[in-house]
Amino acid sequence: MFDVTRYAVAADAIVEAGRFLYQRGWSPATSSNYSARIDERHIAITVSGRHKGRLGAGDVMVVDLAGRPVQSQCRSSAETRLHTVLYELFPEVGAVLHTHSVKATVLSCLLPPGQPLTLEGYELQKAFVGVDTHEGRVQVPVFDNSQDIDALAEQTRAWFRAHPEQPGYLIRGHGLYTWGRTMDDCLRHVEAFEFLFECELETMRVRP
Ligand SMILES: CSC[C@@H](O)[C@@H](O)C(=O)COP(=O)(O)O
């Protein structure tokens, strides 16, 4: 069982994140899914198919780390396993956000297959937890899109087990996943990625 007060705090953070991300244009047309940890065995996550700019408490449900609904008849996000894998791998993670921005989508399609996006030399890399200089490298793997979410989840588990310090990934033609200790950390990561994706796209435009 989970603590109802902790669920309410997690649901509020998710609803508020949805308003912000929709308003920025990063979660259009019912796309995206968001989650926040309740305890070591449960997370709050968006119900599948809901409009992320108009979420209410009934649009957030509880699942366990196997992705099974707890006290809900609703269907959780179709991508629930992509969230739970991260909570399983990283006990310190408190929130996961998946967004569908134009820049993340276009950039993921322009990157050569099999090659991660390497971000280096940007001061804004310091927005990621654990990064304190522009001189390091942030590696963003790009996984091919798939409707087989369990298979995709296992690919992400293997990659991030080997690269635990990296803050997010792209799915080609689909969007971004990133996480953090708190929802605020996670929202900052989304904003930082969006800025850096725009820099990469602009660089490709002026220096093809
Ligand atoms: C509206 S298309 C996007 C979906 O297919 C999916 O990628 C997505 O992000 C939202 O799925 P959901 O099941 O609502 O969590």
Ligand SMILES: [Zn+2]
């Ligand atoms: Zn998606």
